Amino acid sequence: MKKTLLSLSVLLLGFTAANAQSDTVMMRKIYDEALVNGQCYQNLRYLCKNIGGRLSGSANAQKAVEWGKKLMEGYGFDKVFLQEVMVPHWERGAKEQGYIISGTKKTPVAICALGMAVATPANGITASVVEVHSLQEVAALGEKGVKGKIVFYNRPFDPRYIETGGAYGTAGDQRRAGPSMAAKYGAVGVIVRSLTEANDDYPHTGTTQYSDDAPKIPAAAISTKAADKLSAMLKGGNIKFFFKQNCRMLPDVLSYNVVGQITGSENPNKFITVGGHFDSWDLAEGAHDDGTGVMQSVEVLRILKTLGYKPKNSVRAVFFMNEENGTKGGLKYAELAAANKEEHIAAIESDEGGFSPRGFTFDGLNAEQIKSLNKKYKGLFEPYEADRLVAGGSGSDVGPLRAVAPNAVLIGFRPDSQRYFDIHHTANDVFENVNKRELELGAATMASLVYLIDTRGF
Known part of the structure; x- marks a missing residue:
């Protein structure tokens, strides 16, 4: 009996080795x-x-x-x-325009409409800006802090993730759900820091998902360099933001x-x-x-x-x-x-x-x-x-x-x-x-x- 079991084990090992060799050759x-x-x-x-x-x-x-x-x-x-x-x-339509307005000075910035977003009025939107880092912060500000303003979501990628998809996932709620959250409290528009750790002037598009319980307001991504510039200028005084986009749903x-x-x-x-x-x-x-x-x-x-x-x-x-x-x-x-x-x-x-x-x-x-x-x-x-x-x-x-x-x-x-x-x-x-x-x-x-x-x- 022991000899039979040993023989079966040897045959099984030989079969497994032959399979592995065949797989190695094929790969x-x-x-x-x-x-x-x-x-x-x-x-x-x-x-x-x-x-x-x-x-x-x-x-x-x-x-x-x-x-x-x-x-x-x-x-x-x-x-x-x-x-x-x-x-x-x-459809995106004509290229988007964005400016930081400080007094009489206009500083152009790189933006692009978020996918599925609605257009601004034909003359664009100009409004004061409120910077936030989460959807919960918008809710905490409420109508008093948000109504009539452009909400600027500026939470960056978390660099601690080794697999960068984790950082994308945790930052992505700003783009996906941020516009509708801001609209619930009376915001007139939204700009979102691009979902990347790169520091450059390439704005990142991607879909936003409007909810049924809030108005649809224009929403755009802003490049990381421009986001840093806007954040710094907001700390210095009275800043407004202008953007214009021409997208539409067919x-x-x-x-x-x-x-x-x-x-x-x-x-x-x-x-x-x-x-x-x-x-x-x-x-x-x-x-x-x-x-x-x-x-x-x-x-x-x-x-x-x-x-x-x-x-x-x-x-x-x-x-x-x-x-x-x-x-x-x-x-x-x-x-x-x-x-x-x-x-x-x-x-x-x-x-x-x-x-x-x-x-x-x-x-x-x-x-x-x-x-x-x-x-x-x-x-x-x-x-x-x-x-x-x-x-x-x-x-x-x-x-x-x-x-x-x-x-x-x-x-x-x-x-x-x-x-x-x-x-x-x-x-x-x-x-x-x-x-x-x-x-x-x-x-x-x-x-x-x-x-x-x-x-x-x-």
């Missing part, structure tokens, strides 16, 4: 293909330079959909199709998610999805946010197909539409997954820029499962410096799958985060600020995880 092939013959960088160049910013509902967003579908068809995937989705259509527009698929050889109705969002803000080219994510996603399928790998489960690349100001694409993808009775094993989202890969966060695995996952996969990713496999969130577009696929593992691709919010939502989010090698390494890391999930699961 090396994946990285070699991405680094030697990768196409995500050249595809990103086309998206940024030939199409540009792709705000939902815009003509450029439609051009991107048409090009993205042709790109996937050109790679010869088993299926390429569009998913119809109605999206909001907001009726919703029909748009599309773009989906490419390699159909599973054993389980065609079980899916591993990898994706990013196709839409971007209108200030620049949407390179890191999120051109890199969508181009990495299609590169995952291209790499697997080029290497002749035939997945057991169906693998999809999805270009989601409308993450920036509505998440309609992610909601529609989940809705159709449920309607079509698709079984989703896993979904990976890349929406933190095209920087050097560091690993993944997993939503849907308990502590013991995370421990087991590391035992199986950490050593495989260590040579590529992308071995941080931890519990955490996934992303805005794959998140809605949780409601319709409760057993799916939702995954966030995590690149190095230190530079992302220097660029995020600004006019500086251009192709030239993406590093080719970092982008390709990220695509290979994502392709490797898809391969491992398909062959060995969690």
